[in-house]
Amino acid sequence: MAGGKLTPRQKMINLMYLVFIAMLALNMSKEVLSAFGLMDEKFEEVNTGAKKTNEEMLSVLAAKAAENVNFKNALDEANQVKTISNEFYNYLESVKSEISKDFPVDEKTGKMPYEAMDKSTIDEKWFSGDGYSQKGTEIVSKYNKYLSDMKAVLGKNVKLTPIVSEINAKFGTADIKDKEGVSKKFLDYHFKGFPAIATIAKLALAQNDIKKAEADVYSILLGKAAIETMSLKNFKAIVSLDKNVYFQGEPVTGKVVIGKYDENVKVSDFKGPGKVVNGQAILNMTAGSIGEQSFGGSFVFMEDGKPVELPFDGKYVVVPRPNQAIISADKMNVVYRGVPNPISISVPGIASNKVNANAQGMSKVGDGKFMLKPGSGSEVKINVSATMPDGKTMSSAQVFRIKGLPAPTGKVGGLDKNKGPKSNLEVCSVTAAMEDFDFPVTVNVTQFNIKVPGQPTVVVSGNKMDSRARAAIAKASKGDIVIISEIKASFVGIDQVAKRVSPCTYEIQ
Incomplete structure (x- = not known):
């Protein structure tokens, strides 16, 4: 816990945590109970400062987003983390209040009677036989909800992956083996049989972990968005x-x-x-x-x-007069194989009806307007001739690159990143579209793979889910990301093999 480059504040928290663990093995004397109380006070003080620091960081991020759209996505993620963190933090605060209500605050010191807090009613309230009571089940569900909600937000950003691992280690509710190798339930291991003040202090520590994770997210998002803004690719x-x-x-x-x-x-x-x-x-x-x-x-x-x-x-x-034809593709600076490419050709100072051009696959459709449908090869040369006002002929030529059609974008239900209930996915069609491509090209999907987490990959023929795909989808859980890949497609009316189609996803809700 003390390894790496840690801030003085984090070193202090780690040290208090070690002391906290060590004290659990001691006889709960009045001095030990008082020490737990002092630790709780220190955690509360640190948590108060963390709240303020996090609010300041979020304000900076909001100000950046107002000035620069590159920070908008980062602000959206940060606000989601804030909502999730506050909900769980406040819930733990209510649990602490339920425990401390049996121990009135001393009017003179303003503190709880730490030395009298050697007993607790949580064993009766949180546990029932060898399992959890209704209250215990509620607490564990809150831990699980915080963890799943945070993963849903942080899992979308590779920069935040280390934080996911950290909160999973701190807030996971799986059974734990004690030093004798006996498996115990999460609440049983951490809270059963402990003094009231020890439970309060440990809940305060959990609140500190929440605020630390929140601060780490803000810090990374601020840095990522700033780097993105200053990136040379912009x-x-x-x-x-x-x-x-x-x-x-x-x-x-x-x-x-x-x-x-x-x-x-x-x-x-x-x-x-x-x-x-x-x-x-x-x-x-x-x-x-x-x-x-x-x-x-x-x-x-x-x-x-x-x-x-x-x-x-x-x-x-x-300049006084033209000496070269100007040739430009109407829609782009290259021509595409397999589709009609409209070409406009003009020569400054010369009427368009006096301009002619020829190339392999080219035909004239109007004055200064031509249609080029290139065939094989990587280049096409367009030769231009124009009759000048004095009757002389000028000629010019220009070479254009020939490119194949770009790769289609895979979509499920009309979106490359869709989400919704399993029932919708079962009836969705898998399609492929030519995104940001100005030519009318139709793409037919002939086969695709569908991968549901925890299930084997299913190869589907056609563009609709078959019975095996629907069976796999039925086993998906909320939050699962279903991946549709290896999409095979063909162009309608164009003798050209489609490039690799990009995969698409569907999030189960």
């Missing part, structure tokens, strides 16, 4: 050339900087040719006379109640 390399057009043989100068577009940035004012949208300025201006042109402006932010101005400037070059 930044982009931005190329800024000194001007946008260069003559052949002219040195190309400029710079590459690291920055990010942050929609949470609050711009007080913008001075320049455009407007601010989602943390970035969208420029909108008319090109001037031929040659190099300059433009500039500034962002204005409020900091500590004062305006802070951030100036910018840029250059662009206006």
Whole structure:
């Protein structure tokens, strides 16, 4: 317990816990009972400080979430942990109150009569024969509920896995073997036959463990969200050339900087040719006379109640006439095999009806509009020719990469992460969809595996649960995560093998 890098507060708690265990083996003299009372006082003091610290950490997390959406998920998890922790903490407080009500507080000292608390009525109230009474069963169920509720929240975040192991060790209610190897029930081992003040002190220790777990969760969530916010994956390399057009043989100068577009940035004012949208300025201006042109402006932010101005400037070059065709895919910068890809082709200064293009699998559907359905190979070359106003012909070509269709996303009941009762899952269909893919492609599921915790994997043909799958689902318990994987699918009307379909899950409620 004392290993690793521990705070002074945790070292003190560990030491008190060792003393607590040692005292259980002693004769319960008045001095020992008083020591238990003093330990309870110290636990109460520590718990009071932990409450305040946890509230402060949660306030910081809430403030961060209000400023930055990257902290929102962390705040949601923290609020769930707070609710679960407070419910169990307050319940243990009520149990302590039931025990201490038989021992009035001394008006002079403001403390319970520790030396008189060598007896307890919990043996009669918590136990019945070799088992638990109704009250004992209630207490054990509260321990189990706290543990299962915390696992449900923390289990979704791999960063919080160590805390799950810790609370499982501290709050698990499985039978325990004593030093003689005799198996005893949880409450029997920890509380039966102990003085009232010892039971109160041990419940206070459990409350401290609750607050410590809560603090650990807040600390990890604050750090994780902050790291996510500062992660380089949220930044982009931005190329800024000194001007946008260069003559052949002219040195190309400029710079590459690291920055990010942050929609949470609050711009007080913008001075320049455009407007601010989602943390970035969208420029909108008319090109001037031929040659190099300059433009500039500034962002204005409020900091500590004062305006802070951030100036910018840029250059662009206006050219008199076109010398190259501009080719762009209407929906993306690559073309996909097996589907019709709409292509728009234009040449500045030339009417669209004077522009033609050809490539393998390409057909013209209108002025400047073409449809490309690429076949085999990894690239396709589009050749463009245009008749200029003076009657001369210019030509240009551009190579596009050919990619296969992206992998479909597996879904159960229309969602990749679904949840609900077992009865719903039994009638759900397993489907596959082309998420964020702008082309109309239909996917048919032909086979999948379903894995219910504790049950063997079932291979199902088709897209609906068969009798074996429904039998496995019927054995699932509340909170179980059913995994549907190895989904096999095919595209309708497209002679192309679908890539590996992502798995999906269903949480039993």
